Amino acid sequence: xxxxxxxxxxDDEIAITENLAPFxxxxxxxxxxxxxxxxxxxxxxxxxPDLLVLDVLMPILDGREVLRQLRKEDEWIPIILLTQVGExxxxxxxxxxxxxxxxxxxFDPHELVARIRAVLRRASLGQPPVSASWKLRSGExxxxxxxxxxxxxxxEINLTPKALALLxxxxxxxxxxxxxxxxxxxxxxxxxxxxxxxxxTRIAELRRVLEYDLxxxxxxxxxxxxGYRFIGSVEVG
Amino acid sequence: MKWSRLIIPLxxxxxxxxxxxxxxxxxxAPILRINIDIGTVMLxxxxxxxxxxxxxxxxxxxxxxxxVVAANDAAKDRRRFLQRLDHELKNPLTAILAGxxxxxxxxxxxxxxxxxxxxxxxxxxxxxxxxxxxxMADLETREIERETVDLTLLIGGVVGLITESADLEGRKxxxxxxxxxxxxxxxxxxWDLLFLALHNLIENSIKFTAPEDTIEVRALEDNSDVVxxxxxxxxxxxxxxxxxxxxxxxxxxxxxxxxxSGLGLALVKAIILRHGGFVNLRSRAGQGTVFSxxxxxxxxxxxx
Numbered sequence: 001x002x003x004x005x006x007x008x009x010x011d012d013e014i015a016i017t018e019n020l021a022p023f024x025x026x027x028x029x030x031x032x033x034x035x036x037x038x039x040x041x042x043x044x045x046x047x048x049p050d051l052l053v054l055d056v057l058m059p060i061l062d063g064r065e066v067l068r069q070l071r072k073e074d075e076w077i078p079i080i081l082l083t084q085v086g087e088x089x090x091x092x093x094x095x096x097x098x099x100x101x102x103x104x105x106x107f108d109p110h111e112l113v114a115r116i117r118a119v120l121r122r123a124s125l126g127q128p129p130v131s132a133s134w135k136l137r138s139g140e141x142x143x144x145x146x147x148x149x150x151x152x153x154x155x156e157i158n159l160t161p162k163a164l165a166l167l168x169x170x171x172x173x174x175x176x177x178x179x180x181x182x183x184x185x186x187x188x189x190x191x192x193x194x195x196x197x198x199x200x201t202r203i204a205e206l207r208r209v210l211e212y213d214l215x216x217x218x219x220x221x222x223x224x225x226x227g228y229r230f231i232g233s234v235e236v237g
Numbered sequence: 238m239k240w241s242r243l244i245i246p247l248x249x250x251x252x253x254x255x256x257x258x259x260x261x262x263x264x265x266a267p268i269l270r271i272n273i274d275i276g277t278v279m280l281x282x283x284x285x286x287x288x289x290x291x292x293x294x295x296x297x298x299x300x301x302x303x304x305v306v307a308a309n310d311a312a313k314d315r316r317r318f319l320q321r322l323d324h325e326l327k328n329p330l331t332a333i334l335a336g337x338x339x340x341x342x343x344x345x346x347x348x349x350x351x352x353x354x355x356x357x358x359x360x361x362x363x364x365x366x367x368x369x370x371x372x373m374a375d376l377e378t379r380e381i382e383r384e385t386v387d388l389t390l391l392i393g394g395v396v397g398l399i400t401e402s403a404d405l406e407g408r409k410x411x412x413x414x415x416x417x418x419x420x421x422x423x424x425x426x427x428w429d430l431l432f433l434a435l436h437n438l439i440e441n442s443i444k445f446t447a448p449e450d451t452i453e454v455r456a457l458e459d460n461s462d463v464v465x466x467x468x469x470x471x472x473x474x475x476x477x478x479x480x481x482x483x484x485x486x487x488x489x490x491x492x493x494x495x496x497x498s499g500l501g502l503a504l505v506k507a508i509i510l511r512h513g514g515f516v517n518l519r520s521r522a523g524q525g526t527v528f529s530x531x532x533x534x535x536x537x538x539x540x541x
Binding site: 162197 | 382384398429
């Protein structure tokens with residue numbers, strides 16, 4: 001029998017873990033729990049989980065600090081952050097500090113399972129953890145995440161903050177089909193009545209700037225009725 | 238208070254005028270020679286300083302009392318907000334408790350299923366409320382994008398979206414946007430947020446009107462502003478509620494039984510304020526309501 005993927009679920013709210021853990025187990029994962037950051041660090045080394053689902057706001061040691069410490073020790077276990085406030089700053093922080101992905105609370109548990117699977121798929125391909133790198137390159141396109149600037153052929157390109165956030169998310173999740181709802185959540189952090197149209201507008205803006213041939217895109221591919229995918233091969237640095 | 242501001246500087250002004258008139262040489266100015274002892278000078282100086290001190294103390298107290306009033310207002314707003322929040326949370330929670338109680342008793346599969354559906358609906362209602370509250374908080378700190386926004390396109394987009402949806406249910410939705418002699422000036426702002434604001438405003442009018450009513454969206458240029466109005470032939474807003482309509486979580490008497498978090502218009506107001514604009518409304522009971530959004534046109538985009 002194939003070994004089950006071991007997920008370490010870290011949240012101080014028992015109401016959440018006691019409902020979420022059985023759900024994840026039914027989805028085919030084996031789940032271990034920790035209720036604060038210190039316990040999480042201890043279990044990462046003792047129980048050897050395959051993936052971490054980490055709440056941000058916790059007593060003793062918060063999720064952000066756990067993430068920072070693990071990455072400082074060169075520990076690249078896949079991590080999904082559960083952000084609390086949904087503020088743009090916290091979402092940006094999650095990706096900048098090397099989380100593989102994040103979800104805004106409250107979230108649909110099905111979405112968490114989908115995120116876990118996508119993150120594991122990427123990790124199993126042995127790809128470098130692009131979400132932890134400050135500088136990304138794909139062909140002629142470079143993204144400097146620290147200064148929030150993008151370059152095409154070494155020429156800086158002008159993008160609105162939202163288009164840039166969209167590009168950053170797609171860029172750090174290469175070859176992953178990202179739904180428009182997910183992108184909406186990434187860029188705005190909250191649901192939005194006009195919904196996915198806003199995403200399409202921004203994608204169109206990105207393409208006008210990035211693509212030579214709109215009929216044969218090199219970077220962002222449309223999956224009709226499903227979402228978008230970054231198809232360029234991504235290098236770090 | 239206004240008249241005193243006018244009268245107080247009058248003696249000084251009169252003195253100045255007389256001085257200028259006499260020094261201009263129009264009349265031979267008589268010169269007063271007064272012998273005065275230092276004691277009397279000290280007396281008048283003392284009185285003068287006392288008056289200054291009294292004025293200073295008076296104006297200090299006056300600003301302090303303004304601050305006290307503002308703090309009281311804020312405390313009252315906060316109390317009212319908490320009361321409304323409490324109220325908004327109570328109903329769905331009561332329904333959830335009832336639903337769970339039904340589930341724990343057992344009963345037929347159909348009944349259990351109905352309870353589950355109802356609990357889920359109430360949970361979604363709470364989730365939407367939390368999402369809207371987060372939007373409100375986020376709007377205060379979020380970075381507002383400053384792109385050039387063509388309001389003609391934006392209004393067309395919102396109206397198009399609503400016309401395509403099934404929300405109108407027969408209501409007439411008219412638009413009137415100036416084209417001649419020049420089009421509506423563009424403004425600077427966050428397209429998505431402005432879109433959301435206008436969408437919320439029209440949806441609000443739809444909610445409070447009947448299928449045979451008319452809603453009119455119009456825009457006009459007024460000096461250095463653009464004014465967007467959403468007018469409806471609905472029931473109007475009672476006079477005592479007009480001041481509170483834009484408040485967070487406010488639900489008027491007419492809103493009972495109409496779904497919503499009570500944050501739709503508060504979001505509109507927050508978005509327009511973040512753009513340096515104003516919101517307003519005029520309403521007549523039984524005739525309808527006009528909501529208006531006023532947005533400044535930056536100098537660089539004004540049509541000259």
